[in-house]
Amino acid sequence: MKISSLFSGALVAGVLFASTAALAAPQPFHNRVDVNIPQLEMRIDAGIKSGKLTPTEAHQLRTELRQLSVSVKSAMKDRKITKWERTSLDSKEAALNRHITKLSNNKSVVSKHPVKPGFDHRTPFKPDQGRNWR
Template sequence: MKKINLFSSALIAGVLFASSAAMAAPQGHFQRVDVNIPRLDMRIDAGVKSGKLTRTEERQLRTELRRLGSAVKLAKKDHQVTRIERVKLERKEAALNRHITKLANNKAVVKKANKHKQHHQMPNAQHK
């Protein structure tokens, strides 16, 4: 009798352990989304701080960043991110990353914006 009770207790413990491990494992359709929004935000901040991005460029990039965040939130809403959704999100992130690089390295626009800013500051200095 003791052997049957011991065997049944071990069996029940094993089933409970296996079921809890199965519940903790991600489901078949759910995949991790590797979109790093804080890193993109820091890149935009660094571009603004260094003067490589103008205010207009910053606004444009922040709008794209918000749209990417909304897309990630929408994809995760049903707790099942499909492979197609994940690929689309990662492509959007890569496109935004390239756009940040393109705008940050566009020296002509920044130079023109700084020249425009200096031109408007000069007359004020002459009136003093």
């Protein structure tokens, strides 16, 4: 009887020790990228729709968004995200977020009415080259 209680006590102690050791082990980085590309794209679309972004600015932001997507794909190529890659992707996403905000709040360029597709209201007026406009 003493041997069976000693054996069951050792078994319980071993299970408890093994479970705490497993919980205390360092957890590896999860291999998921936390860059929210659809949200960034929706912010650009909303800026175009409201007239806060000109087509030229939207094209520039979409180019940066494509570069961010390429960076995400190249980071996921080996199916492991290193700490350096994660930091780089996070900083690129934050920079794009700041750039969207900066261009959306550019008061000297923002029109009160939505911009017509294909029309850039910032293009300067170019008078006839044959006349003297002084």
